[in-house]
Amino acid sequence: MKKENVLQQKIIALKQQKKAVIFAHYYQSPEIQEIADFVGDSLELSRKAAETDAKIIVFAGVYFMAETAKILNPTKIVIVPDINAGCSLADGCPPDKFRDFLKNYPNHKVVTYINCSAEIKTMSDYVCTSSNAVKVINAIPPEENIVFAPDKNLGKYLINETGRDMVLWEGSCVVHEAFSLEKLIDLYQKNPDAVIVAHPESEAHILKTAQYIGSTSGMINYIKASPKPKFIIATENGILHKMQQEVPHKILIPAPSKEDNTCACSECAFMKMNSLEKLYKCLLKESPEVLLAEELITKAQKPIQQMLKI
Numbered sequence: 001m002k003k004e005n006v007l008q009q010k011i012i013a014l015k016q017q018k019k020a021v022i023f024a025h026y027y028q029s030p031e032i033q034e035i036a037d038f039v040g041d042s043l044e045l046s047r048k049a050a051e052t053d054a055k056i057i058v059f060a061g062v063y064f065m066a067e068t069a070k071i072l073n074p075t076k077i078v079i080v081p082d083i084n085a086g087c088s089l090a091d092g093c094p095p096d097k098f099r100d101f102l103k104n105y106p107n108h109k110v111v112t113y114i115n116c117s118a119e120i121k122t123m124s125d126y127v128c129t130s131s132n133a134v135k136v137i138n139a140i141p142p143e144e145n146i147v148f149a150p151d152k153n154l155g156k157y158l159i160n161e162t163g164r165d166m167v168l169w170e171g172s173c174v175v176h177e178a179f180s181l182e183k184l185i186d187l188y189q190k191n192p193d194a195v196i197v198a199h200p201e202s203e204a205h206i207l208k209t210a211q212y213i214g215s216t217s218g219m220i221n222y223i224k225a226s227p228k229p230k231f232i233i234a235t236e237n238g239i240l241h242k243m244q245q246e247v248p249h250k251i252l253i254p255a256p257s258k259e260d261n262t263c264a265c266s267e268c269a270f271m272k273m274n275s276l277e278k279l280y281k282c283l284l285k286e287s288p289e290v291l292l293a294e295e296l297i298t299k300a301q302k303p304i305q306q307m308l309k310i
């Protein structure tokens, strides 16, 4: 039996013994997605975290996602395979700098994309994900001014979609900024029957080429419902595993990145810091654990609950 399969079986047995649940983001490697109890995008994972009655949540994603799970279900033990799995968006919005930035915009509603730290969430009126960002912005009365952080690309997309003039924090996702327009056009010319779908964290020139723009789960639903047989996917490469399971008869091609890497795609190095080995060890030792101060949890819960209400 392959080493990965042995580890997968050991994890499944340990998970049952410890009454744990494994949540994995779509951007995790296929071998982690295969043993997860639930695979989803940030919004779906937040909802599941709020509902679960498992004793332990093993969160295979990046740190801010595990923090969100802890905020939504503080009595649970939330553990992560690698505590250093960060995110360029969350790390590019340090709390002290954001606090100073907000001083320039008093009387603004603060909407933050879920890809930010718990401390940034405490400074927000609303949290949103790429699945519900348009709804959240539209739910804010038109006379209110808005600061949107930390993703400027998603922010620009939302300004276009909602017509709201928002102040944007200058953050971005390294993975979604890595797509090459030149290579994408070249790929499309070779596959003129393909439909380009893109995540709104991508840059505006990539979004202009897309026939569909949406969150990871939005893209999956779109491709499932579409009668077209071929798609070029502009988001993190890990999603192709789940998509291909959903539409085995369709051709899915990852959008090419600027770099000439081995996968000819864009992969999140932070997401890929997790491995089966690290996941097994963290479940065995119930560590590293996400530990947050009670006050931080209480304050960060408010804008997330606002989002879940909408």
Ligand code: SF4
Pocket: 027, 062, 086, 087, 088, 089, 090, 115, 173, 174, 175, 176, 236, 268, 269, 270, 271
């Ligand atoms: S893909 Fe981008 S936004 Fe998502 S975790 Fe990686 S760096 Fe962060």
